Amino acid sequence: xxxxxxxxxxxxxxxxxxxxxxxxxxxxxxxxxxxxxxxxxxxxxxxxxxxxxxxxxxxxxxxxxxxxxxxxxxxxxxxxxxxxxxxxxxxxxxxxxxxxxxxxxxxxxxxxxxxxxxxxxxxxxxxxxxxxxxxxxxxxxxxxxxx
Numbered sequence: 001x002x003x004x005x006x007x008x009x010x011x012x013x014x015x016x017x018x019x020x021x022x023x024x025x026x027x028x029x030x031x032x033x034x035x036x037x038x039x040x041x042x043x044x045x046x047x048x049x050x051x052x053x054x055x056x057x058x059x060x061x062x063x064x065x066x067x068x069x070x071x072x073x074x075x076x077x078x079x080x081x082x083x084x085x086x087x088x089x090x091x092x093x094x095x096x097x098x099x100x101x102x103x104x105x106x107x108x109x110x111x112x113x114x115x116x117x118x119x120x121x122x123x124x125x126x127x128x129x130x131x132x133x134x135x136x137x138x139x140x141x142x143x144x145x146x147x
Contacts, residue, residue, distance in 0.1 A: 038068035039083040065089030084111035092120035106144035
């Protein structure tokens with residue numbers, strides 16, 4: 001089985017002088033990589049799943065922190081993406097438990113809120129604001145996979 005590698009080139013902007021990419025292309029190594037997405041918003045989960053699968057990732061989804069931890073206990077996961085604002089168990093609490101369960105898996109926290117506590121941000125490897133999800137999620141995953 002060969003590795004699935006894909007280069008993402010960001011949309012160019014026509015300035016009238018010359019088309020320049022908005023940022024450098026990102027080299028993705030997604031073959032066999034399993035991403036666990038945890039969010040209480042079903043629509044967000046489906047968007048994340050479809051988006052990441054289109055780049056070759058295998059995506060597991062969970063509608064709550066408890067379900068996400070349950071999936072992580074039975075599946076090997078390479079990256080965890082967790083929403084901060086969730087009922088019952090917020091993203092910070094999930095991240096703490098996920099570190100115990102899967103210490104090697106990088107954790108990316110998402111939030112639409114601008115007031116995520118510093119303590120919560122320190123419990124994860126990266127933060128992506130939901131309004132920048134489309135432009136920042138893949139570069140963030142790529143950066144964490146290089147570490």
